[in-house]
Amino acid sequence: MLLRMAECGSGWRLGAIFGLCWLLLAGSAEATPPDTEAEAPAAESSTADEPVVAQGTVVTATRLPRPVRDVPATVTVIPRSEIDRSPTLTQDSLLRTLPSAATFRRTSSLVSDPTAQGLNLRGLAPSGVSRSLVLVDGLPANDPFGGWVYWRALPRLGLERIEVVPSGGSALYGSAALGGVVQLFSRPITGPSLEADAAYGLLGTGQLAARGSERWGPVGAALETELLTTEGHSVVAPGQRGAIDQRAPSNHATLNGRVEVEASPSLHLGARLGLFRENQNGGTTFTTARAESALLGANARLSTEAAGNFELLLFGRRVSFEQRRARVASDRSSEVLAAIQDVPAEEEGGSLVWTSPTWALGGSHVLGAGVDLRRVSGTSDERLFPPTASPTSTALRRTGGAQRFSGLFVQDLYTVTPAVELMAALRWDTWRNVEGTRRVEQANGAAETTTFEDRSEQQLSPRLGVRVSPREWLTLRASGYRAFRAPTLNELYRPFQVGTVLTSANEALRAERLVGGEAGFETLPFPGMTARVTGFWNELEEPITNVTLEAPLPDGSQRQRQNLGRARVRGLEAGVDWRVSRQWTALLAYTFVDSEVREAPGALELVGKQLAQDPAHRGTAIVTFHEPSLLTATVQLRVTGPQFEDDLNERGMGGYAVVDAFVSRQLVQRLELFAAVENLFNRRYLVGRAGIDTIGQPLMLRVGLRLRSAP
Known part of the structure; x- marks a missing residue:
């Protein structure tokens, strides 16, 4: 078990979580004392007496390998062992067990349009567009056109660990890392292996995943695939369902391949190919989404004694996203097709990073420097079916453009x-919006084309951090940073609809900027336990927000993306991770976030409001029992506090708590039987109120087999 960032707050929810976890921990306190020969989940070399978070090496926070305890920034790691034992089915659900991590809406990617799955860290102004960067082995996973994340394109069987750095990361990673970075690392290719998972369960959910790898001297290869289908659940709240409402089925398929070559003791080469396809239905005949992507990447790493290490990374990606929107009768008795939107996009980029040898000057220094380039282009092709057709009705709308990014950073x-x-x-970034156009064609064939002026911006992003360990059992950390995020092509050019609410794009958007800091401590009060507390304060300047308009626009949009003014997001994270005995581990984590709009020129009614989709309280409690000769079991409680659907804080959604569980037992050598359940007590809770109330995933039970052919 790892340390999760817990977030402190007040009220009965905090007391309930801490109370439950205290009972769990106290009830286990009389168990067998920690055994120094126990296997620790975070690192094979750990002992049960050593705190899990003190072990292992992380990369993301500094772009080079560092012992996790020595990093001068807050880092959370989900290791392979915990990924295997998690009751969750998708990667977004797995990340949401970290209270500081969430997606824009509360719903699972199983039944949610990908455009509503933007990553949010520490409550930093959630939106469908991620304010945080997601990487897979250094390659960006955010959609190049919209910034959201296709969570189901990231198969779980091939993951070694997940690192989460929930603070401004633009100083090392540029625009997309305004709110932090999440990086997924693939398992190393160490030799011949064959692994497979097969499961089936409620809601007609079936999953098949497989991974194979082999090594031939200096050459290694791995291939993995995942297939998943589900009939889904009825997403509309029972009291508002009509004749058109049905389940929200979906399916996806992924195929990933990697090749590694140790060309010499100092030169490592690699290549990868990733293919993904997803089909999703929003619960009615004419609310559907389809996504496809193809990724090709290559890397080379050269290690020298005299000059240090050089790493070159190149990638290209093509993505296609298609969405259908419906016009629904007020009693939901009928629907008609309102629009078909097709969004093809492509992205090319690369980076070169140098890391120096260690050199002495009043201590020891490791320098790093890097440069990266990226180009993104895409269009939104939209065919409209107005309710009352006329010769001047808008029939076709095509908008899009391209963006060019470049950045240079240095680090000591x-x-x-x-x-x-x-x-x-310190990092310098420049980006340019080019080739922006909008073509609107009426039903009578008349067309108007608007060409947008090219625009460019620059940003300087510094970050300073310090780590002090005055005692072996105590580590203090603090850092300050400035970060930014350039608007995506999606925000600049693509209108979208959720429920009955239509939101307009805005080609005049500027970059949003963040100034913030964090400070905290990590302590080892006694063997087997690690506790951590971190406070953070962020000022988000000119955040891109969906603002409710006083009067609809000519196209019927009730909201528009705008640079809002200024918002403050502050809070506290706290967590305790305890290896109670050789078999038992327990975790308590909680995040408190206080978000408030401080300035809103042109929308003064928003000042003092809480940011939409941003609950003040989130918490997790997890207890795991692991005895290979008997069974492995995990029970987790996840609590989310109340939040608002909208920027005016008029559509509230209550808090909720769900319990998930996982249990497995080895049948014969390398064959394991497992069962997992999400929302064990079938709790009903709201996930959206955009014109219609929608609900979260009900009880989901699945049973399956796991085959492991390699140790």
Whole structure:
């Protein structure tokens, strides 16, 4: 089990979570004392007496390998063992067990349009467009046109670990990392292996996943696939369902391949190919979404004694997203097709990063520098079916453009003494919006084309951090940063609809900027336990927000994307991770977030409002029992506080708590039987109120087999 970022707050929810976890921990306190020969889930070399989070190496926070305890930034790691034992089915659900991590809406990607699955860290102004960067082995996973994440394109069987850095990351990663970085790391290719998972369960949900790898001397290869289909559940709240409402089925297929070559002791080469397809139905005949993507990447890493390490990364990706929207009768007795939207996009990019050898000057320094380039292009082709057709009705709308990004960063990791480490990073970014156009064609064939002026912006992003370890059992961390996020092509050019609410694009959007900091401590009060507390404060300047308009636009849009003014997001994370005994581990985590709109020129009624889709309280409690000769079992409680659907704070959604569980037992050597359940007590809760109330996933039970042919 790892340390999760817990977030402190007030009220009965906090007391209930801490109370439950205290009972769980207290009830286990009389168990067998920690056994130093126990296997620790975070690292094979760990002992049960050593805190899990103190073990292992992380990469994301500094773009080079560092022991996790020595990093001068808050980092959370989900290791392979915990991924295997999680009751969750999708990667977004897995990440939501971290209270500081969430997607824009509360619903699972199983039944949610991908455009509503933007990653949100520490409550930093959630939106369908991620304000945080998702990487897979260094390659960006955010959609190039819209910034959202296709969570189902990231198969779980091939993951080694997930690293989460929930603070401004633009100093190292540029625009998309305004709110932080989540990186998924593939399992190493170590030799011949064959693994497979097969499961079936409620809601007609079936899953098949397989991974094979082999090594021939210096050459290694791995191939993995995942197929999943579900009949879904009825997403509209029972009291509002009509004749058109049905289940929300979906399916997806992924295929990923990797090749690695150790060309020499100092030169490592790699290549990968990833294919993905997803079909999703929103619960009615004419509300559907389809996504396809193809990714090709290559990397080379050269290690030298005298000059340090050089890593080159190149990638290209093509993505296609198609969405159908419906016009629904007020009593939901009928629907007609309102629009078909097709969004093809492509992306090419690369980076070169240099890491110096360690050199001495008043301590030891490791320097890093890098440059990266990226180009994105895409269009939104929209065919409209107006309710009352006329010769001047808009029939076709095509909008789009291209963006060019470039960035340069430098970094110094300065170890003054083993107890004191400083980190300083500075990055310069420039980006340019080009080729922006909008063509509107009426039913009578008349057309109007608007060409948008090319625009460019620049940003300087610094970050300073310090780590002090005055005692072996105590680590102090603090950092300050400035970050930014350029508007995506989606925000600049593509209108969208959720329920009955239509939101307009805005080609005049500017980059949003963040100034913030964090400070906290990590302590080892006694063997087997790690506790961590981190406070954070972020000021988000000119955030891109969906603003409710006083009067609809000519196309019927009730909302429009705008640079809002300024918002403050502050909070506290706290967590306890305890290996109670050789078999038992327990976790308590909680995140408190206080978000508020501070300035809103042109929309003064928003000042003082809480940010939409941003609950103040989130918490997790997890208890795991692991005895290979008997069984493995995990029970987790996830609590989310009340939040608002809209920027005016008029559509509230109550808090909820759900319990998930996982149990497995080895049948014969390398064959395991498992069962997993999400929302064990079938709790009904709201996930959206955009013109219609929608509900979250009900009880989901699945049973399956796991085959492991390699140790």
